[in-house]
Amino acid sequence: MGKQTKRWILLLAVVVAVLAVDQLSKRLVIESMELTESIAPIPALGNVFRITRSLNTGAAFGFLENANDLFLIVALVVVGAMLLFYPRIPDEARLVRVAIGLVCGGALGNALDRVQYEHVVDFIHYRIPGVIDNVSNLADHAIVLGVLLILYDNWRGERRKKQASTETVPSSETASTGMMIDPPDSSLP
Template sequence: MPIYFLAIGIILLDQISKFLIENSMELGDSLPVIEGIFHITYILNPGAAFGILENQRLFFILIATIMILMTGYIYPLIPQKSKMLRLGVGMLFGGAVGNLIDRIRTGLVVDFFDFKIWPIFNIADIFIVVGVGMIIITMFYADCKMKGEKNE
């Protein structure tokens, strides 16, 4: 699946979910899905994960833009057979664009998945984390494979 279709799907899913939250809940509202375990809680995040680097809008826009440009540059260089790496890069790209749209639009990111024991997050965050995880796993696997071939 080309990165662009995957990224567009992620961006649409992310932005539609945020639109629905913004237009159906008041800021700070929390709807229990599983009481005390999982809630839909509408917040606006001025920082990054865990609330770090609050109110650094320009910094986040710059970092996200660099990451998106690098991803767009690197993707065509990834061999077709490296499906997991291509998928991870596509997920990272889509998630980064989803959160970048929020930062450009308002300077804040809409978050709403609330597991009570973890900071509140959104769909773009999920794809960023999973995409980075897939990239790391692929790189680790490739490194182990190369070391194994050298030992043979």
């Protein structure tokens, strides 16, 4: 099996895994909870973490509510762009390939909701009073994790480039002590 084939299989595996877990979790919530019903699966964390069935016709944090068609198109364009970019990813950037699978799987999971239900099913509810009160889903988390992994890989690559450009091979005069010794004065006899 060729290198490119293995890369596409990795992408497909990540996308399918994200889609499966996302859609199964949403199906479970839809079948077992009423809209706006909220439970604390871990009672000790009930003030900060709950499962709350919610619907979202906009983007994250309720941004641009009732723009379902717009976000469906955006999701498909993003996935298409990432698929075009995917073959250009360097061999050593396996983390980026996994990250793109996470983003594509998450985007497709939410797009599938928009087609099936005309909204996205959200249920993971985080609350920190005065800071955040957000309901999301596993597709959202896959997208965020994928973007963070891409940013991390980019930061790591830039850091390596910077280190490589500042490292020099030590001369014999600095090799043993790490200290620079002034070269002998050529004007002395």
